[in-house]
Amino acid sequence: MKILLTGATGYIGQRLLSLLATAGHDVVCLVRDPRRFSLADILPEALLARVSVAQGDLLKPDSLAEVPTDFDAAYYLVHSMSGNNTNFFQLGCV
Template sequence: MKILLTGVTGYIGKRLLIQLLEEGHHIVCSVRDKNRFGLNLFKEKLNQIEVIENDFLDESTLNNIPKDIDTAYYLIHSMSSSDGDFKEKEKTSADNFRVALENTNVKQVIFLTGIINEEKLSKHLESRKAVEAALASSIYGLTSLRAGIIVGSGSASFEIIRDLVEKLPVMITPKWLNTKCQPIAIRNVIQFLVGVLGKE
């Protein structure tokens, strides 16, 4: 299967790429900067990898997306944006992605998002919900997987918890500590992301 993978330089994308390559898929890695990708790490799988440069905030950079892709993973987020306007950037990125993908043969788009189970959502979850709506299309099937805190060595959540435990053996906890969450291990997230592949 030919798969477009966005967010491939991120925590989840890197791990997903390894699994998809192991399963024999041809992966088109969409990155903003080819120099950050590290293609030399995949010497034995070079015949399965194609790297293209795209910035989904700039629709003029999206013309090089292959038309013959079967599935695409949307693992893009703008939470690291320094100007604070991540919600608008996330919506623009999702809109540009959908329009670009509608001009391909893609049958399924897979989106990893947050758990949305309350009427009053944080700005982050409101943005994720808007992205999910923006990705929906009548041209392809959209599979949305909703996860809480993703835990694994190297993840932001794991590193924050580890730092707190190592540096503060005793602490007065903030009120938000009473918020319930449903953590999931990174290996399980990868299992689900691969498990829904081809199930339009």
């Protein structure tokens, strides 16, 4: 399966990424800043080919234009750290 994983930089996201790749899934990780996300620190080298990184910010819908959309499943593990209780559904990004 091809899976979109948001929140891949977090504690649960990193562990789920490893499980998904190990299970043979192709995973696209949506991250705000790819420079702060090192797949080599999370996954063994043998699994790196199963994972790609897409840049985007759910608070900025225009930044999602280049994100692939042909997924079989998605995991939404993002939470807002801004404290303003942003509703991503109202933004139309989810």
